[in-house]
Amino acid sequence: xxxxxxxxxxxxxxxxxxxxxxxxxxxxxxxxxxxxxxxxxxxxxxxxxxxxxxxxxxxxxxxxxxxxxxxxxxxxxxx
Amino acid sequence: xxxxxxxxxxxxxxxxxxxxxxxxxxxxxxxxxxxxxxxxxxxxxxxxxxxxxxxxxxxxxxxxxxxxxxxxxxxxxxx
Numbered sequence: 168x169x170x171x172x173x174x175x176x177x178x179x180x181x182x183x184x185x186x187x188x189x190x191x192x193x194x195x196x197x198x199x200x201x202x203x204x205x206x207x208x209x210x211x212x213x214x215x216x217x218x219x220x221x222x223x224x225x226x227x228x229x230x231x232x233x234x235x236x237x238x239x240x241x242x243x244x245x246x
Numbered sequence: 247x248x249x250x251x252x253x254x255x256x257x258x259x260x261x262x263x264x265x266x267x268x269x270x271x272x273x274x275x276x277x278x279x280x281x282x283x284x285x286x287x288x289x290x291x292x293x294x295x296x297x298x299x300x301x302x303x304x305x306x307x308x309x310x311x312x313x314x315x316x317x318x319x320x321x322x323x324x325x
Contacts, residue, residue, distance in 0.1 A: 173287055175287070185288075188309070191308055192308060195307055195308060198293075199292055199296060200291070201291040201292065201293070202289075203288065203289070203290055203291075204288075204289045205286065205287070206286070206287040206288075206289065208284070208286060208287045209267065209284055209285075210281075210282070210283045210284075210285065212280040213278055213280065214278030214280070217278060224276075225271060225274075229270055229274060230267070
């Protein structure tokens with residue numbers, strides 16, 4: 168079963184990597200970019216029927232730093 | 247307009263970060279994980295009506311290294 172975990176910095180947490188990319192896009196001449204935030208995507212291939220609670224535990228224990236990051240777990244055919 | 251760019255290593259490109267996470271999950275006692283791949287998520291806030299071709303150009307010029315990475319661009323209300 169394919170699972171996609173998206174990890175983002177919480178709102179209000181400074182994202183210097185995002186600012187650098189924003190600045191670089193403007194330097195390349197791309198106008199109209201208002202904000203850029205960089206996060207992580209973790210794609211897991213887990214056993215079918217893995218409990219969603221187990222996936223949440225994986226995120227809380229390892230995949231995300233919940234002090235400064237939020238995570239969302241996506242499963243299904245559209246990923 | 248919110249845009250989400252997902253950048254993944256191409257199939258066949260070694261992903262040491264993913265292997266490390268895989269190994270760590272097993273060490274924490276999570277069984278049944280078959281594969282882990284790590285990618286980047288870039289969330290952009292761009293002007294409404296930005297041409298999809300412009301977004302593709304941003305990815306090719308800056309956001310992804312197309313020698314070793316693939317990218318997908320997602321727009322719409324579900325992101």
